Amino acid sequence: MRKNLHFPWLVLAGLLCISAQLLGQANFTIKGVVTAGGEPVIGANVVIASTAYGTITDLDGMYELTGNLSAGSYVVNISYVGYQTLSQSVELKEGKNNLTVDAGLEEDALKLDEVVVTGSSLASKRRELGNSVGTVSGDQLSKSGTGNALTALQGRVAGARITQTSGDPAGSININLRGVNSISGGSDPLYIIDGVIASNSTTAVTQTGVSAGEANLGTPRMADLNPNDIETINTINGAAAAAIYGSRAANGVVLITTKRGKAGKPVITVGSSININQLRKEVYISTYGKQFGFPELRLGNISTISAAQKAANPNVVTKEVIRDGAKFDLATNLVDVTRYDYQDNIFQTAYGTDNFVNVSGGSDKSRYFASVSYMKNGGIIKNTDFSRLNLRLNLDQQLTSWASLAVGLNAINSKAKELPSGNVFLVLSMVSTLPTTFGMLLPAMPMAI
Incomplete structure (x- = not known):
């Protein structure tokens, strides 16, 4: 008889492919x-180009990057505000690689003449300022691949602590320019868009079940901005910002200038x-298919077996x-039950899309920028x-040699379907506490007598 050996050969070929990838x-x-000048640089950005690996230097100017990449040539970019970016090529070979890349940064004298936006929409040269200004260009924002403009600042602003405060679809972002804590109880900077002060917070009306002041903020208003409409984002820290904008800017200022x-x-x-959104890790839920007593006995009622329950279930074995x-009677016999992992009914792999169209142009006297x-x-x-949904129209008209007119129109319609959240995330609390013998899709299951 002729034997078929195709299956073992397929298994062997699969193992060889996996081994080749690992090698x-x-x-x-x-x-x-x-x-820089023999002194350690604190908060310098260290990024491996075209990868997701990056970090910042500590108080001693030291850094460490650890990870796993395909073998090949890579470029390590080291940058800091006011200094020239240093690029160093590294070669990663198969297996373990321990490399040391030290950097001595040099001042970027050319960027001292760069014009930046300061208070009241006034423009000043960097060399005329007595403070540091962090700048992120619109090109960097558009290449970040995120729909939230503040998320794109991660790893691009020296000394800034940028964290995502929740896992909601809007991606709530918190920025700290001076530190995590403050005497006033808040550390959010002041946000200014084209010279107009804007709020980044909103009260979540879905959180009516918690005490005032204990609920998390809802979708922040900066999530309404389209990163593709932004020309630059400048950040000013602490006292320097307060000197320009007053006490409201004690925690720093984030200046957003839109395209024209x-x-x-x-x-x-x-x-x-x-984009694709997935749950990073599920909570472990035991699905062992056994239970004491009888199938209709719920986990909350196994502390004692009543006489009526024993009469209705003669096969139950109890021990006093x-x-x-x-005195109590506890069930000691095991029966088969079906257990459910609620996470399959709660979480999902979600998808998102971001589409935009920009049109700009004009003459020497009239210029326009429109986007949807x-x-x-x-x-x-x-x-x-x-x-x-974002609609923006920026118009600039030179009226005379000494007068010009600038008009900016922006319409935003944003909608968020979110879950209530307070001191405890309700979904994870439900997953970890409800008996796993209750089927979420079976509301008519009989309860214990």
């Missing part, structure tokens, strides 16, 4: 010290992106125990999402 990987540890038209032929920019002087964008981002919890 092409490089585990690396890159560390070093960043200095330039003289020339119309330029049309079209962009589209797709004494607790605090009282629509973003929808699905949440990892079922029936949650965030959608945003």
Whole structure:
């Protein structure tokens, strides 16, 4: 008889493919010290270009990057505000790689003449300022691949602590320019868009079940901004910001300048992106299919078996125990039950899209910039999402040699389907506390007698 050996050969081929992939990987540890003029540089950005690996230097100017990449050549970029960016090529080989990349940064004298926006929409040269200003360009924001403008600042602003405060589809972001804590109880900076003070907070009306002051803020208003409409984002820290804007800027200032038209032929920019949102890790839930007593006995009622329950279930085996002087009958026999993992009914793999169209142009005296964008981002919890429609029109007209007119119109329609959240995240609390013998999709299951 002729035997079929195709299956073992397929298994062997699969193992060889997996082995080839593993052999092409490089585990690396890159560390070093960043200095300027012989002194350590604190908060310098260290990023491996075209990857997600990056960090900042500590108080001693030291840094360490650890991870796993495909073997090959990479470029480590080291940057700090006011200094030239240093790029160092590294070669990662298969297996373990321990590399040291030290950097001595030099001042960037050319950028001292760069014009930045300060208070009241006034422009000043960097060399005329007595404080440091962090700048992120619109090109960097558009390449970040995120629909939230503040998320794109991560790893690009020296000394800034940028964290995501919740997992909602809008991606709530918190920025600390001076430190985590403050005497006033808040550490959020002042946000200014084209010279107009804007609020980044909103009260979540869904959180009516918690005491005032204990609930998390809802979707922040900066999530309404389209990153593709932004020309630059400047950050000013602490006392320097307060000197320009007053006490409201004691925690720093985030200055957002939107794009405006330039003289020339119309330029049309079209962009589209797709993102996937997944739960990072599920909570372990035991699905062992056994239970004491009888199937209809719920976990909350197994402390004692009543006479009526024993009569209705003659196969139940009990044992008498004494607790605090009282006698109880506990079930000792095991029966088969079906257990449920609620996470399959709660969480999902969600998808999001972000599409935009920009048009800009004009003449020497009249310039325009118009944009329309629509973003929808699905949440990892079922029936949650965030959608945003943006319409923007910026017009600039030179009236005379000494007078000009600038008009900015912006319309935003954003909707968020979120879950209530307070001191304890209700979904995870439900997953970890409800008996796993209750089927979420079976409301008519009989209860214990």
